[in-house]
Amino acid sequence: MSAAFPAGNPMIEAAHLNVHFGSNHVVRDIAFRVAAGETYGLVGESGSGKSTVLRTIAGLIPGWDGTLRVAGEQLGHRRDRAFFRRVQMVFQDPYGSLHPRQTVDRILAEPLEVHGIPEAEARIARALEEVALPRAARFRYPHQLSGGQRQRVAIARALIADPSVLLLDEPTSALDVSVQAEVLNLLAELRQARQLTCILVSHNLAVIGHLCGRLAVMQGGRIVEELTEAQLRAGQASHPHTRDLIALSHALEG
Amino acid sequence: MSNGNLVEIRDLRVDFPNPSGFTPAVRGVSFSLGREKLGIVGESGSGKSVTGRALMRLLPEAARVRAGALRFDGIDIQAASERQMRSLRGGRIGLIMQDPKYSLNPVMTVGAQIAEAWRAHNKGGKREARDAALALLEQVRIRDPARVLDSYPHEVSGGMGQRVMIAMMLAPNPDLLIADEPTSALDASVQAEILKLIEDLVSARGMGLMLISHDLPLVGRFCDRVVVMYAGQVMEELPARDLHRAQHAYTRGLLDCMPSLGQKRARLPTLSRDPAWLEPRA
Numbered sequence: 001m002s003a004a005f006p007a008g009n010p011m012i013e014a015a016h017l018n019v020h021f022g023s024n025h026v027v028r029d030i031a032f033r034v035a036a037g038e039t040y041g042l043v044g045e046s047g048s049g050k051s052t053v054l055r056t057i058a059g060l061i062p063g064w065d066g067t068l069r070v071a072g073e074q075l076g077h078r079r080d081r082a083f084f085r086r087v088q089m090v091f092q093d094p095y096g097s098l099h100p101r102q103t104v105d106r107i108l109a110e111p112l113e114v115h116g117i118p119e120a121e122a123r124i125a126r127a128l129e130e131v132a133l134p135r136a137a138r139f140r141y142p143h144q145l146s147g148g149q150r151q152r153v154a155i156a157r158a159l160i161a162d163p164s165v166l167l168l169d170e171p172t173s174a175l176d177v178s179v180q181a182e183v184l185n186l187l188a189e190l191r192q193a194r195q196l197t198c199i200l201v202s203h204n205l206a207v208i209g210h211l212c213g214r215l216a217v218m219q220g221g222r223i224v225e226e227l228t229e230a231q232l233r234a235g236q237a238s239h240p241h242t243r244d245l246i247a248l249s250h251a252l253e254g
Numbered sequence: 255m256s257n258g259n260l261v262e263i264r265d266l267r268v269d270f271p272n273p274s275g276f277t278p279a280v281r282g283v284s285f286s287l288g289r290e291k292l293g294i295v296g297e298s299g300s301g302k303s304v305t306g307r308a309l310m311r312l313l314p315e316a317a318r319v320r321a322g323a324l325r326f327d328g329i330d331i332q333a334a335s336e337r338q339m340r341s342l343r344g345g346r347i348g349l350i351m352q353d354p355k356y357s358l359n360p361v362m363t364v365g366a367q368i369a370e371a372w373r374a375h376n377k378g379g380k381r382e383a384r385d386a387a388l389a390l391l392e393q394v395r396i397r398d399p400a401r402v403l404d405s406y407p408h409e410v411s412g413g414m415g416q417r418v419m420i421a422m423m424l425a426p427n428p429d430l431l432i433a434d435e436p437t438s439a440l441d442a443s444v445q446a447e448i449l450k451l452i453e454d455l456v457s458a459r460g461m462g463l464m465l466i467s468h469d470l471p472l473v474g475r476f477c478d479r480v481v482v483m484y485a486g487q488v489m490e491e492l493p494a495r496d497l498h499r500a501q502h503a504y505t506r507g508l509l510d511c512m513p514s515l516g517q518k519r520a521r522l523p524t525l526s527r528d529p530a531w532l533e534p535r536a
Binding site: 047146147176178179180181182184188203204205206209232244245246248249251 | 412441442443446471508512513516518519521522523525
């Protein structure tokens with residue numbers, strides 16, 4: 001089963017991508033393309049390599065080879081400042097990804113300083129408003145916020161320098177289902193309003209189906225299948241591993 | 255034992271101190287549990303874990319615990335001596351926590367930890383404890399128990415670590431297993447295996463199970479009865495098979511806000527929290 005790539009130049013492109021951790025070959029010759037404005041899903045179990053792919057694109061992993069392109073530009077092993085302004089990431093655990101001794105204000109001011117973006121004051125106020133955080137949250141520390149509020153801060157931080165690509169690594173797995181719904185709605189609104197290109201990594205097929213138009217299924221470091229959302233929902237998968245994942249997901253919904 | 259119930263909780267109230275007084279965490283919870291599978295569901299902060307801990311008297315000393323009744327197999331937990339509590343904790347009541355990465359001792363082999371749990375509640379020497387540990391690892395369906403016995407926690411996967419935790423809790427042959435989010439840190443497929451394992455062990459050994467989770471469909475599929483908690487109170491108690499016919503708006507809201515693979519929705523309904531849910535219930 002394959003899912004046709006939408007017409008036009010891809011915003012993100014990976015070809016013959018391999019990642020090694022020492023003697024461990026964790027991503028094996030994978031290729032995919034993501035169109036501008038599209039949200040692409042990567043699913044698989046722990047150890048399938050899905051998060052590693054995302055972190056490699058973000059420049060967090062040195063040991064890779066192959067081709068990676070973002071907005072037509074080939075990526076090297078060292079990324080420049082312009083790259084980090086264009087590509088931002090939201091991590092799984094909002095308890096671990098925010099500096100515990102910095103206020104929300106400080107956390108949001110840092111990307112602005114790094115990229116020399118003026119009008120920090122107005123931008124921070126707008127960023128908080130955009131992710132529906134109360135004004136009072138601005139001078140709080142992360143431990144004074146709930147898990148959902150922290151994830152909103154992480155999203156605000158990722159978006160404050162106006163990136164065009166957002167990499168999302170299990171952004172709702174650490175949250176209550178009620179909070180997950182709010183964060184998924186927020187991501188859907190922001191991506192629409194800002195025309196973001198996103199890659200969403202998750203082990204939850206229902207979450208992937210909710211946000212992604214196309215997705216790749218990974219197992220043992222390889223992409224075993226690519227599907228559209230419609231194919232995913234209809235259960236039209238040809239690879240046994242994909243079928244297992246879909247069957248399990250339906251069983252868990254009950 | 256009075257009425258065949260393993261656990262009896264009536265009007266349990268737990269408050270934690272804050273700078274200006276007390277913050278209520280559990281506000282008048284009542285339920286009972288026999289040798290069955292009971293699910294306790296709610297969001298973070300609903301008081302579900304605190305309820306489980308209160309039953310094992312594992313709350314910080316500063317917490318204020320009051321109850322009309324808090325009994326395990328007829329034993330009054332509030333009046334029990336520390337010595338009695340030690341034989342209950344990890345003995346007759348086992349506790350499985352969320353993340354094996356943090357609840358196993360990182361500098362002790364898996365086998366030594368299970369053997370330690372076994373020796374704390376059984377008479378026997380080192381050899382016997384080691385044999386018991388091996389047998390327990392087999393029971394939790396670890397394929398190569400002899401190898402796992404000598405590994406350290408960082409050398410086993412998350413699912414394997416959780417099996418080790420379960421083996422350790424089974425060592426003293428408990429009557430009640432309290433599982434606090436036992437699978438939230440695991441993959442969906444491993445989740446299903448671990449729950450199946452717990453289910454089989456609970457029915458084979460005739461134990462009672464208290465499954466604490468925020469995942470309502472999971473609890474519904476797995477338990478006999480479900481208690482739904484919100485802000486320290488029980489909103490609703492119902493048989494698990496009637497979950498899809500739940501009456502309470504909170505229960506309905508929790509079920510409805512999950513994305514579904516079968517049904518496409520542009521926006522997920524979010525929970526609108528009715529202030530009336532916070533009012534003290536009779």
